[in-house]
Amino acid sequence: MKFAVVVFPGSNCDHDAYHAAKHVLGQDAEFVWHKDADLKGADVVILPGGFSYGDYLRTGAIARFSPIMRAVRGFADRGGPVLGVCNGFQILLEAGLIPGAMLRNRSVKFQCQQVHVRVEQIDTPFTSACRKGQVLQMPIAHGEGNYFAEPDVIARLEANRQIVFRYSNAAGEVTDEANPNGSAAAIAGLCNESRNVVGLMPHPERACESVLGTADGLVVFESVVESLKSGALVARA
Amino acid sequence: MRARVFVTLKPSVFDPQGKTIADALHSLGYGSVEDVRQGKYFELDLATSEAAQARALAAEVADKLLANPVIESYRIEID
Numbered sequence: 254m255k256f257a258v259v260v261f262p263g264s265n266c267d268h269d270a271y272h273a274a275k276h277v278l279g280q281d282a283e284f285v286w287h288k289d290a291d292l293k294g295a296d297v298v299i300l301p302g303g304f305s306y307g308d309y310l311r312t313g314a315i316a317r318f319s320p321i322m323r324a325v326r327g328f329a330d331r332g333g334p335v336l337g338v339c340n341g342f343q344i345l346l347e348a349g350l351i352p353g354a355m356l357r358n359r360s361v362k363f364q365c366q367q368v369h370v371r372v373e374q375i376d377t378p379f380t381s382a383c384r385k386g387q388v389l390q391m392p393i394a395h396g397e398g399n400y401f402a403e404p405d406v407i408a409r410l411e412a413n414r415q416i417v418f419r420y421s422n423a424a425g426e427v428t429d430e431a432n433p434n435g436s437a438a439a440i441a442g443l444c445n446e447s448r449n450v451v452g453l454m455p456h457p458e459r460a461c462e463s464v465l466g467t468a469d470g471l472v473v474f475e476s477v478v479e480s481l482k483s484g485a486l487v488a489r490a
Numbered sequence: 491m492r493a494r495v496f497v498t499l500k501p502s503v504f505d506p507q508g509k510t511i512a513d514a515l516h517s518l519g520y521g522s523v524e525d526v527r528q529g530k531y532f533e534l535d536l537a538t539s540e541a542a543q544a545r546a547l548a549a550e551v552a553d554k555l556l557a558n559p560v561i562e563s564y565r566i567e568i569d
Contacts (some may be wrong), residue, residue: 346560356503
């Protein structure tokens with residue numbers, strides 16, 4: 254099983270994602286430069302965190318026009334599993350693969366801390382090994398993670414069960430204090446309508462080994478490996 | 491021709507930066523500044539002498555890249 258980790262100029266979690274796939278999970282993994290046109294036969298695509306194009310204009314606004322994004326969109330359209338983490342999530346939003354946009358955190362500060370998220374949906378390739386309502390501890394590190402969409406869009410996301418992760422406390426209660434950035438509906442992660450594209454602000458790839466303080470993120474990667482093994486996903490790049 | 495594009499957050503969107511600036515102004519004694527909304531300003535030098543063409547081109551690039559329609563709207567001036 255092969256993971257493709259897309260590298261944009263300014264990506265800085267690409268090696269973490271590669272490490273999680275290759276060394277922690279023991280899967281094949283390859284970096285794909287953003288100017289490449291194909292995904293090298295990958296089964297899973299990860300858009301990693303970082304500051305692509307220095308966050309110029311808006312986070313993810315320039316990266317969405319990188320040549321590789323045409324291949325990522327095609328892969329997603331064919332049902333291939335795509336995970337966007339932090340800046341990768343911001344790129345998915347700018348590219349319109351997931352609805353909504355990010356605003357500056359309500360604190361107007363870069364928030365770098367451990368948070369808890371509650372798994373709301375387990376019928377996505379990246380949460381299929383979770384229990385519904387499971388609480389995961391993972392770090393966040395972002396200045397623009399304050400998710401915004403108009404109320405009718407939020408209502409549609411709720412109705413379609415596209416809210417995959419919500420910020421919560423350690424007990425799994427969604428409270429305003431547990432929301433680190435002011436996101437609407439405490440949204441920490443979303444999927445697209447066909448559920449194969451998932452984006453989230455917390456960093457599962459930085460939470461795959463207990464030596465890092467938490468290994469709760471590993472289940473996100475284990476989920477996609479299991480989903481692919483079970484044949485639930487068939488698309489290939 | 492030159493197009494000036496002003497990109498601002500939609501009225502329905504909370505502006506954390508504008509709020510922080512307003513708070514700072516209040517702490518400086520400018521209590522009469524009721525609200526601040528922060529935006530972005532772009533100057534585009536366009537290889538055309540037709541105002542209508544310049545406006546259409548500026549709108550096209552604003553739609554495509556300069557503004558995110560989910561959270562922002564824009565206004566164009568041509569001169």
